[in-house]
Amino acid sequence: DVKVTQSSRYLVKRTGEKVFLECVQDMDHENMFWYRQDPGLGLRLIYFSYDVKMKEKGDIPEGYSVSREKKERFSLILESASTNQTSMYLCASKLAGPPDTQYFGPGTRLTVL
Amino acid sequence: AQKVTQAQTEISVVEKEDVTLDCVYETRDTTYYLFWYKQPPSGELVFLIRRNSFDEQNEISGRYSWNFQKSTSSFNFTITASQVVDSAVYFCALSTNNAGNMLTFGGGTRLMVKP
Numbered sequence: 621d622v623k624v625t626q627s628s629r630y631l632v633k634r635t636g637e638k639v640f641l642e643c644v645q646d647m648d649h650e651n652m653f654w655y656r657q658d659p660g661l662g663l664r665l666i667y668f669s670y671d672v673k674m675k676e677k678g679d680i681p682e683g684y685s686v687s688r689e690k691k692e693r694f695s696l697i698l699e700s701a702s703t704n705q706t707s708m709y710l711c712a713s714k715l716a717g718p719p720d721t722q723y724f725g726p727g728t729r730l731t732v733l
Numbered sequence: 734a735q736k737v738t739q740a741q742t743e744i745s746v747v748e749k750e751d752v753t754l755d756c757v758y759e760t761r762d763t764t765y766y767l768f769w770y771k772q773p774p775s776g777e778l779v780f781l782i783r784r785n786s787f788d789e790q791n792e793i794s795g796r797y798s799w800n801f802q803k804s805t806s807s808f809n810f811t812i813t814a815s816q817v818v819d820s821a822v823y824f825c826a827l828s829t830n831n832a833g834n835m836l837t838f839g840g841g842t843r844l845m846v847k848p
Binding site: 629651653655660661662663664665668678708710712714717718719720721722723724725726727729 | 838
């Protein structure tokens with residue numbers, strides 16, 4: 621059974637804190653993605669990685685960075701959290717190759733006070 | 734640039750009614766893929782269907798059906814005889830053969846099915 625897990629379901633941080641969101645998949649997928657979800661805007665891509673140590677900016681990378689040291693793990697980092705980064709963060713993974721199903725984690729609802 | 738529009742932000746129906754969720758997309762690529770995902774209250778997106786641009790056949794899966802029309806750039810989703818368990822946010826998405834095969838999502842439609 622395919623599985624994408626995220627380190628926390630709910631997280632509350634203060635402005636200026638460094639925040640790490642972790643995502644782990646057990647499907648040996650090459651491609652991994654971080655999205656944020658806001659009401660009315662759907663999901664917007666922050667960063668993606670098509671292999672270990674590879675990363676590409678998505679549509680809204682400002683204020684975020686990522687790390688992919690191992691194939692199964694993709695971390696999203698907020699260097700200095702701000703209130704406008706309060707959102708739901710979703711991680712996904714898929715096999716390399718043509719567009720195919722992305723498998724999503726349960727999401728992390730981050731609140732920055 | 735790619736774009737997906739789901740004009741209906743919220744729909745409310747009574748159980749057993751049929752309901753259609755609209756999706757209109759824009760892309761300059763001739764090869765592309767369309768998806769529908771369901772997000773129940775638990776939050777996890779669940780894959781429902783993938784369709785490529787060369788396959789315009791409509792598809793039916795149980796109470797779910799999809800109508801793909803390239804002429805109008807639409808990929809609409811119909812639920813027949815809706816049930817309370819269908820209550821969720823539904824997302825339409827588009828992807829092309831670019832790096833990473835990124836998904837471009839619509840804004841989502843919240844469907845509420847009342848008993």
